[in-house]
Amino acid sequence: MANLRRNSQIVLATASSGIAATLLPCGRTAHSRFGIPIDIEPISICKITKNCDLAKLIRITNAIIWDEAPMINRYCVEALDRSLQDIMNINAPFGGKIMIMGGDFRQVLPVIEKGSRGQMISACIVRSQLWSTTKILHLLQNMRSIHDHEFAQFLMRIGDGNEPTKEDDMVKMPAEIVIPWEGESSIKKLIQHTFPQLENHGCDASYMVERAILTPKNCDVHVLNDMIINNFPGDEHILLSFDEVEGDTHNLYQQEYLHTIAPGTLPPHILKIKIGAPLMLLRNIDPKFGLCNGTRLLCRGFFMNLLDVEILTGHNAGKRAFLPRIKLKTTDGARLPFVLIRKQFPVKLSFAITINKSQGQTIPNVRIYLPRHVFSHGQLYVALSRGVSRAATRVLIKDGKVEGEEGDFTKI
Template sequence: MEVNLPFGGKVLILEGDFHQVLPVVPKGTKAEMIDACIVKSPLWKDVKVLHLKQNMRSVNDEEFVEYIQRISDGNELFIMDDLIKLPPSMAMQWEGQHSIYNLIDQVFPSLQEHANDARYMVDRVLLTPINDDVEQLNAKIISRFPRDEFTLHFFDEIEGDTQNLYQQEFLNSISPGGLPPHILRLKKGAPIMLLRNIDPKVRLCNGTRLICRGCFNNVIDAEILTGQYVGTRVFLPRIPLKTTESVHLPFVMIKRQFPIRLSFAITINKAQGQTIPTVGIYLPDHVFSHDQLYVVLSRGVSQSTTKILVQKETIPEEEGVHTRNIVYKDVLFPSS
């Protein structure tokens, strides 16, 4: 623009929520995560903040709105180690491993009868903090899903390795975040999520949810479940996926696979920005990042359609189910 002003003097509209999860700094401290926020940018002095204050997801459940607002502000009553008590209407008691299947049945009732129902699949999901638990939940659900199973394997290689220095078994065992698992188990009618931007023009972007309509060796027939292009049929190819520096491997690994994973369950961070009428929350351990609890609770629309299973042992002298809430109040309300 030949103008020595931020963004060439153009007006730029940014959207975000400081109540949600902060930028990811691998193994970073609280100070490092806050320092990565836009409020620490030299451009922040030029930003005018416009506040949106009405919760449109849960407009019909005022009590739920007030509760998650207290969670996000860090004002909910807590006991030691930032533990807060969950409402009995949402909390499920941990009674052993079968409790996980009870949660699945709460979120996906009569699953076999809705194996081809796109609306059923888009309206419900299980959320949990880390990828390992996402894969375990998806494996449990796909095994109960009707239809024949398609098993698709990665093709793994090391960039520039012409001497095959690493065994395939070792490469197959590496499963960094952001990449699909080495063995992808699919069935027709199962919900899936994209892990890469393929065609933004038709909303085939990282995080787009789809339903599998057909599976072949080199292409997957899928239907978009959300957004402007809901109902559109698309074909997803195998593509090379490279590991990034943040994985801290001594080499760049290339995995040739479909850029998708099952989405009966997804991580809390991946769910940011989505509205999900029926939400199941599985916490095998407490949340580990700023306002993850607020994010996971606010994906739903009411207390009655949100169920939480906390596996971590609660405080013996305190009745009810408790979980941890991490809030950095010094970044919730930027001064500008």
């Protein structure tokens, strides 16, 4: 990308997720750049008219980069293909444009709500008719673990499914990265391993961005974040949301009930924050400035209706921004009989984050908490591969014993 731009050629840098887009110079999410519909269908096209400025830019573009392509539904790629053919008036893949896609098929595949394994694989780009025209280049060096070759080989075996397993796809974790389960006190030990001397690093951005606890489900994320924020130094601020049901003019739903709803895509009703605490953004606010869904932030101050935050990741790391309260809506994935509208700051604590949210990030000191086994393709690989070495990675498995075997096991 740098080489092409140096030669005065135009490259559009996009990614499937906001957090991956922030790592690219002038990066945007593919949905934002090309107007790909959110509710994608097999015959969808992008929201690009043939005479708009974006169409003119596409015509003079030399290449398009799409990072983390394996995690996007193939219908999104096919929608862009149809749109580019229409804009360029050329019946060729992507209208004759060079499309450079990057990604790792060992990671989490496209998420299909309540979908089967077959439906997830069917949504992957390898099932698209465009795959037969794709030239595949294999990257061979794990850049995160470049100084720990043995750990990098272990990650490859996990990702490829070649690590020896016991019954029910249980794989043994190396003893040197395991924190033994000794009851609920082990969770406190895990937190101390992750955030040593936390009371002395209240506003230390470099300290916070280098460590996090990963766990499969949002319910466990909430428990861990509550435990850590209670021990975090400083005065606690309780930020409450305003909840309503879309179209409920007669107030049929009580506020007390609405406040208890906590889908993973919305901030909690009770948001506990302290100055210096790490946060995660839950919506694409300003992708050009680095404020994307998944961006990690540091709380620097409070105002009546604004949060003062510092960006911790991406090319905009170190910059400050103000976040307002905004209205956020639940989607069909929340499985509610109504649409909940929650007016709240679009953030939540990020001492702990889900494994899926961590995809695309490098976390030098990563800790993995598995109170239950992973439930999706690639989750264990994603969690383990966020770290840079075996010495900087620790795993706590609650139910990790296999009858007749020594050591801790978890599902691969």
